[in-house]
Amino acid sequence: MFQPPRCPHRPCRQHHSPEPRFYRRNGFYRASCRPQPIQRYLCRTCGRGFSRQTFRMDYRDHKPHLNAPLVRLLVSGVGFRQSARQLNLSLTCTQLKFRKISRHLRRLDLNLRGPLPPGSTLQFDEFETYEGERNTRPLSVPFLIEGATRYVLWAEAAPIRPRGRMSASRTQAIRASERRYGPRKDLSARSIRRTLQRGADVTGHLNHIVLHTDEKSIYPGIAKEVFGKNRLTHYRTNSKVTRDTLNPLFPINHSEAMIRDLTGRLRRDSWLTSKLRRYLDLGLALWGKWRNYVRRRFNFDEESPAQLLGFVPRRLRVTELLSWRQDWGQGSVHPLASGGRTVASWKRSPGAERVG
Numbered sequence: 001m002f003q004p005p006r007c008p009h010r011p012c013r014q015h016h017s018p019e020p021r022f023y024r025r026n027g028f029y030r031a032s033c034r035p036q037p038i039q040r041y042l043c044r045t046c047g048r049g050f051s052r053q054t055f056r057m058d059y060r061d062h063k064p065h066l067n068a069p070l071v072r073l074l075v076s077g078v079g080f081r082q083s084a085r086q087l088n089l090s091l092t093c094t095q096l097k098f099r100k101i102s103r104h105l106r107r108l109d110l111n112l113r114g115p116l117p118p119g120s121t122l123q124f125d126e127f128e129t130y131e132g133e134r135n136t137r138p139l140s141v142p143f144l145i146e147g148a149t150r151y152v153l154w155a156e157a158a159p160i161r162p163r164g165r166m167s168a169s170r171t172q173a174i175r176a177s178e179r180r181y182g183p184r185k186d187l188s189a190r191s192i193r194r195t196l197q198r199g200a201d202v203t204g205h206l207n208h209i210v211l212h213t214d215e216k217s218i219y220p221g222i223a224k225e226v227f228g229k230n231r232l233t234h235y236r237t238n239s240k241v242t243r244d245t246l247n248p249l250f251p252i253n254h255s256e257a258m259i260r261d262l263t264g265r266l267r268r269d270s271w272l273t274s275k276l277r278r279y280l281d282l283g284l285a286l287w288g289k290w291r292n293y294v295r296r297r298f299n300f301d302e303e304s305p306a307q308l309l310g311f312v313p314r315r316l317r318v319t320e321l322l323s324w325r326q327d328w329g330q331g332s333v334h335p336l337a338s339g340g341r342t343v344a345s346w347k348r349s350p351g352a353e354r355v356g
């Protein structure tokens with residue numbers, strides 16, 4: 001039976017340190033999109049009402065039953081317009097759902113992840129894509145995974161300056177683009193640091209960290225700074241080494257190939273390119289979280305990457321990923337907990353029923 005873990009109104013003291021029985025039940029309401037009546041509650045402290053639905057990720061959504069089918073389409077390389085046609089949604093509604101779901105999943109993953117087990121290895125690489133126009137607005141995507149489990153720790157897009165062969169028409173296009181958007185900055189170093197920092201956040205307790213990258217010259221400096229040079233072993237592999245299964249960077253090369261194939265907007269020569277970098281970041285988050293929690297590591301495996309690292313006891317269903325809202329950090333409801341237990345409480349004693 002669901003018990004509200006806190007008062008959802010942030011200014012209320014029952015939001016930050018909820019006491020037992022801070023609420024009372026207050027009848028039900030019916031929503032046209034759901035068969036069962038939904039329990040309402042009243043906070044005894046602030047007097048404000050809320051319901052079980054206030055704690056759900058699909059709170060206030062139109063057509064919540066289409067959220068999971070939309071995720072399945074978007075992590076299969078289908079674009080927004082085709083997804084909208086398949087689900088009979090408008091394009092705007094599809095995009096708004098995508099943004100809300102991706103932001104939710106990013107928080108969910110940060111809430112559920114814990115320290116990496118000893119023996120974990122990090123693999124880092126960057127791949128290129130673009131926003132709007134390939135010739136003039138390229139992006140670099142730093143990408144960090146745990147090598148053995150293929151768990152995606154982080155990926156985000158950073159603008160870089162156009163480079164490569166400059167024909168007269170390309171130079172002209174770059175000038176026109178700079179008149180419109182301002183001079184293009186190179187923010188990739190900042191993104192590399194932030195991405196590696198995500199790795200440092202979950203390896204702070206380890207005495208020894210192994211990092212694999214290619215030989216790009218700025219990596220060693222940033223890596224030493226982020227992880228501390230005394231505990232870091234940094235292996236570097238030349239990019240010209242054949243990219244087969246024997247290549248030390250095979251896990252990250254393989255993950256990159258997978259994200260390119262299954263995220264439509266990263267495919268080469270596709271109509272589905274991102275017009276704005278921030279929505280590419282959300283696309284990367286959506287795919288990464290699905291990869292971490294829903295998909296098996298390899299086709300012959302039973303376990304997901306997050307499960308292999310001990311963050312969750314089993315693979316999650318898409319509907320479970322989209323269950324409880326995650327914007328209260330460790331105080332959010334755990335996606336696998338019954339009765340409204342929080343992530344913090346569930347991490348202390350996984351699977352136990354809530355008492356009191």
Ligand SMILES: [Zn+2]
Pocket residue numbers: 007008009012013014015043044045046047048
């Ligand atoms: Zn309250």
